[in-house]
């Protein structure tokens with residue numbers, strides 16, 4: 001049987017973001033963990049406009065090609081990890097919009113959170129995302145990876161991110177939980 005697909009979704013779309021580097025740290029850990037086939041899904045590349053469909057996403061009556069493509073992408077995922085910053089104590093608008101453009105595509109799948117920020121480690125963003133995830137019948141896992149002062153852990157080009165042992169261990173633990181929840185939730189999706 002082929003491995004379930006874990007989509008690692010890079011939430012920040014800023015030109016000088018560190019989010020890409022955070023995802024590129026997490027992805028090799030996920031790949032060597034071995035429980036999933038891992039896909040990098042970059043919201044900057046996806047470049048969704050602000051929600052512009054006339055119908056509620058639960059109806060899946062999408063009129064625009066960008067929404068149909070986004071729907072097909074997220075449908076492929078069996079589990080998700082949002083790599084998310086915190087902006088104004090909240091998740092970034094790019095991620096909220098990407099979630100809200102769809103509905104059923106997210107349902108009955110587990111969600112891991114890798115959050116980063118200043119002293120807060122992105123935890124306020126992660127807490128809000130847990131509420132939003134449950135509105136879409138995702139299962140947000142209670143544990144996650146939280147990275148304080150993430151800006152100090154990247155190189156000058158914001159290309160390489162080097163956190164500590166605490167985050168490496170948290171990433172491995174999150175992946176183990178995602179495997180368990182994905183197996184359990186597959187029944188709900190069948």
Ligand SMILES: Cc1cc2nc3c(=O)[nH]c(=O)nc-3n(C[C@H](O)[C@H](O)[C@H](O)COP(=O)(O)O)c2cc1C
Nearest residue numbers: 012014017018019085086087088089117118119120
């Ligand atoms: C619009 C904006 C709002 C921010 N608000 C917060 C915040 O509420 N809490 C926090 O810890 N950091 C905040 N920051 C700092 C970000 O955590 C930091 O800039 C981080 O690098 C952003 O992620 P990104 O570079 O991947 O976009 C904010 C940054 C921006 C650009």
